[in-house]
Amino acid sequence: MKLSERQEEIIRLVKKGQPVTSEALAEKLGVTRAALRADLAILTMIGVLDARPKVGYVYLGEAQNTRILENISRVLAGEIMSKPVTVTEETTVYDAIVFLFLNDVGTLFIENNGILVGAVSRKDFLKNAIGGTDIHKVPVGVIMTRMPNIVCGSTEDSAYDLAKKIIEHEIDSIPIVEKIGDGLNERPQFKIVGKISKTNITKLFVKLGEGN
Template sequence: MIKLSQRQKEIIDLVKEKQPITSEQLAGKLNLTRAALRPDLAILTMTGILEAKPKVGYIYSKKPSYSILYDYIRNIKAKDIMSKPVVMDEETKVYDAIVYLFLNDVGTLFIENKGYLVGAVSRKDFLKTAIGGTDMHQVPTGVIMTRMPNIIWVEAGDSAYLAAKKIIEHEVDSLPVVEKVIEGSKELYKIVGKISKTNITKLFVKLGNDV
């Protein structure tokens, strides 16, 4: 892992403290010529750590270079961060499904029929049912679940970024990660994983970890 040089770190600290600061002023503070500083300043602006404002001077950039952060984040795949989905069938009574949800300590259950995704049901759906006066011991989960094709999904090769974007845009807690299967004229979906806000939050923590 490449680290910044001691002089580059000093430059960053000076800029943070005195910004905006010109290369002339920086050279003065470091007892160097401007020419001697040029390579370090080139690297620090290339990496996006510093920003050079014409006729103003250098400032400390809050955001690292577009290409580095963007490229890194977009290269993490759904399959790299997905976890095991908890699946059930739609005949299961709502009450038993809630117990199953707690036993597995998840927020969403995915519903399968003959091995293919047909629905999804979340803690929020269950809570709505629970206060709605429904007899949870009688009603099957199929009645309250969200049904295909209204389920938002991703594929294993999609980016984690796309998964997070879909979670936010469609206001859901969790997405199934699916594998498409063509059967005659129909497109069916095998559930191979799931990505929830928990997976994204864990990934964010990993990005910020110092190892």
């Protein structure tokens, strides 16, 4: 693991004037406190700095063995995915919302003869519920995000890479799919086998610290 230039600079500043508050660090580096947060978090996790509440950051020592961090990207999506909840395109928006609540999930996936054709999030439903859509008549197929405009993953992707995609694309979950047929002459088709959401990633993060 290589530290960034800014992380090295933070270490120098803390070594020199410890304890140093994050406000003081932000001022010295000419950035906002928010911009520093991620760097301070990573330096704390690798054991270089310690955050003392109401005091500031102190220097602890050289970065510890970071092989564990490298292993994080070895956990596969297939190991931690949840079951997807699916409905068909013809389901009314109202019935789909009820199904969403009954299954207590944040996203419904839409299947057509076993093929993933779309996705609808709680946010999409809310937008339509207040936007004048006749939710008792309009089928969910009308309001869904349609394939291929859905970010998908496979069971063999790392959970880490999918977490990155969730953050980059600002989405709540990613369907885990398997390709169907040879797809030589047609648009590729996919079967949904699972999903990875921020909940799965948060659970994995909690697992990481267990037993300590």
